Amino acid sequence: MSATPTLWSITRRSLAKDLRLEWRSKDAINSMLFFALLVVVIFSFGFDPTAEESRRIAGGLLWVAVLFATVVALNQTWTRELRNQVLDAYRLSPAPPQALFLSKTIANYLFVAILEMLMVPLFVVFYNLRSVGPVWQLLVVAALATWALVVNGTFFAALSIRTRSREIMLPLILFPISIPALLAMVDATTSILTGDNSPYFWMRLLAVYDVVFTAVSLLLFEPVLNAE
Amino acid sequence: MDSPVNDTVPAQPAVELHDVARHFGRFAALRGITADFAAGRMHVLLGENGAGKSTLLRVMAGLLAPTRGKVRVLGATKQREVATRFGYMGHAPLLYDELSAIENLAYFAALYGIHDEERCAEAIRTVGLDPKLERRVGQYSQGMRQRISLARAIVHQPELLFLDEPFSNVDIRSARQMTALLAAMRDAGTTIFVVTHQAALMESVADECMVLEAGRMVAREKGIPARLLSPYAVAVRA
Numbered sequence: 236m237s238a239t240p241t242l243w244s245i246t247r248r249s250l251a252k253d254l255r256l257e258w259r260s261k262d263a264i265n266s267m268l269f270f271a272l273l274v275v276v277i278f279s280f281g282f283d284p285t286a287e288e289s290r291r292i293a294g295g296l297l298w299v300a301v302l303f304a305t306v307v308a309l310n311q312t313w314t315r316e317l318r319n320q321v322l323d324a325y326r327l328s329p330a331p332p333q334a335l336f337l338s339k340t341i342a343n344y345l346f347v348a349i350l351e352m353l354m355v356p357l358f359v360v361f362y363n364l365r366s367v368g369p370v371w372q373l374l375v376v377a378a379l380a381t382w383a384l385v386v387n388g389t390f391f392a393a394l395s396i397r398t399r400s401r402e403i404m405l406p407l408i409l410f411p412i413s414i415p416a417l418l419a420m421v422d423a424t425t426s427i428l429t430g431d432n433s434p435y436f437w438m439r440l441l442a443v444y445d446v447v448f449t450a451v452s453l454l455l456f457e458p459v460l461n462a463e
Numbered sequence: 464m465d466s467p468v469n470d471t472v473p474a475q476p477a478v479e480l481h482d483v484a485r486h487f488g489r490f491a492a493l494r495g496i497t498a499d500f501a502a503g504r505m506h507v508l509l510g511e512n513g514a515g516k517s518t519l520l521r522v523m524a525g526l527l528a529p530t531r532g533k534v535r536v537l538g539a540t541k542q543r544e545v546a547t548r549f550g551y552m553g554h555a556p557l558l559y560d561e562l563s564a565i566e567n568l569a570y571f572a573a574l575y576g577i578h579d580e581e582r583c584a585e586a587i588r589t590v591g592l593d594p595k596l597e598r599r600v601g602q603y604s605q606g607m608r609q610r611i612s613l614a615r616a617i618v619h620q621p622e623l624l625f626l627d628e629p630f631s632n633v634d635i636r637s638a639r640q641m642t643a644l645l646a647a648m649r650d651a652g653t654t655i656f657v658v659t660h661q662a663a664l665m666e667s668v669a670d671e672c673m674v675l676e677a678g679r680m681v682a683r684e685k686g687i688p689a690r691l692l693s694p695y696a697v698a699v700r701a
Contacts, residue, residue, distance in 0.1 A: 248574075319557060320555040321557055321559060324557040324558075324615065327524060328546060
């Protein structure tokens with residue numbers, strides 16, 4: 236029966252639709268996995284670190300690999316909405332624009348989280364990694380860092396969908412604005428792995444970054460969606 | 464151009480255009496169109512490729528903002544305020560290829576707050592297809608995709624419908640079925656705008672037609688006159 240479409244009802248519905256589309260096409264997951272696997276293997280050939288050196292560099296290697304793989308997924312996110320001009324059907328509906336943004340962000344978060352779950356064991360094996368600090372802190376950093384990457388990425392991917400070279404435009408816009416988050420996630424991860432410093436400052440920075448960019452993206456998404 | 468149709472017109476036009484222009488860079492797709500369109504009628508837009516028909520439809524639906532002028536749809540100047548009351552079928556199908564027909568409709572109906580799968584199935588039956596088809600829309604023929612696209616546009620039972628070339632790639636029998644469906648909807652009070660190159664299909668059901676040429680409305684007539692039935696007979700200025 237007909238009821239006013241709410242933010243959460245449309246977010247849930249759009250998320251279910253996105254997961255179903257990805258399950259059937261596997262566009263994002265396959266390309267991300269392939270890319271990330273290549274990065275891990277090539278890095279492992281390029282370096283032959285000791286266990287101590289591994290702890291110092293693994294944070295940087297891991298997050299750079301995740302960032303690049305995320306960009307691959309982000310490019311897919313909006314491409315399927317442009318096919319058959321499906322985005323127009325959403326724009327014409329009374330559904331809140333922010334619901335589309337949230338559903339895409341959550342879907343990307345899940346895809347990147349799956350990627351990380353598959354990549355981390357590979358890193359542990361290839362780089363002989365053992366964390367000095369508590370593992371639960373690594374999980375918190377991963378959760379905050381992944382959100383930082385996908386919330387910005389989803390927003391800027393939407394911003395660049397109507398540009399001609401969107402696959403180049405996205406990293407050009409996304410990477411500079413992700414530098415504070417990237418710095419925080421790498422330093423927090425290295426701090427936990429080596430046990431040298433407290434990671435809390437960097438974790439707080441990541442949390443603030445997440446809150447600020449989520450709020451700004453939600454506020455600005457409607458004009459981005461309706462841009463011609 | 465004011466309406467030449469002299470039948471009794473309801474007080475509130477479905478769509479009002481005042482000096483509407485739309486430019487893409489230096490190219491003027493629409494050049495100062497002024498017109499009122501009565502509610503509960505079948506309005507057919509004719510014209511050559513590039514005349515501005517689809518642009519006009521997109522401007523009326525709110526997908527494009529006019530560069531100049533005012534558009535009022537169902538009494539509102541912001542189409543979003545009346546989004547639940549109109550439907551749009553575009554040149555592209557506006558469907559996900561990886562979903563089945565019923566999955567597509569269930570999703571788009573949900574965007575209008577409709578969570579009744581039987582209503583989606585009914586919309587699919589209305590356009591002459593079987594809602595139990597499990598094939599994904601990407602595997603449908605062009606004609607079937609057009610019909611599912613029409614089902615998507617009408618699933619929320621709008622009172623105003625914008626259709627951009629609904630008969631392209633549709634076989635003649637199916638096109639006639641779609642025309643009969645549109646006529647029945649018009650008779651039930653729905654206002655319908657159809658952009659088409661196949662004027663003959665709309666001959667028996669059109670209440671009026673407008674001819675666009677180079678972004679201007681150059682003719683507006685009751686029904687579809689015989690001279691406009693040939694697909695290439697659009698040079699009506701003389």
